[in-house]
Amino acid sequence: KAGVTQTPRYLIKTRGQQVTLSCSPISGHRSVSWYQQTPGQGLQFLFEYFSETQRNKGNFPGRFSGRQFSNSRSEMNVSTLELGDSALYLCASSLLLGRDTKNIQYFGAGTRLSVL
């Protein structure tokens, strides 16, 4: 079974540009979560999609948005990039069968975004 795939792996952008990152979950997984990882800040939750609907959202500005397609693939978009957006962006997929089940998250390798 193929794991979670994120593309691209590396990205360099300049301030003010926008960027779109892609995440293909494990086959059969309908939940996709996005995280921003910076040194010392751990895994900061951006948002989670399930069946094409955003179910949860973290404390990030509106410049960060996402969507999920009918095949469960998800994209994350960041508009008007700032230097502070430089980070590793991870996505994770899970079966998410509901509460009281083991919603193990499987992570992709991440996209490392550098904003110059």
Next chain:
Amino acid sequence: GENVEQHPSTLSVQEGDSAVIKCTYSDSASNYFPWYKQELGKRPQLIIDIRSNVGEKKDQRIAVTLNKTAKHFSLHITETQPEDSAVYFCAKEGSQGNLIFGKGTKLSVKP
């Protein structure tokens, strides 16, 4: 809130010693508590998890304990080895089934 506090942020031990990482949370609705390990340059991976109906779970040198009354859970690694060096994240299930992570603990095992 649904935050998870994780301590310490860094931990250095000698090879063969034990390492303990602790996490606390505030809400009482969580029933699932996983731990993830992220080696340098790699993706986080699940190493052990525990559900609220048990107080302890062991897997070889790794154990996790849960105290639901006190709202804290801990990761214990015995007989540490250099390959245990990594960042460890605790997490708990949120109100909608998503995972809420701690900020991580960087464990260094010195040979």
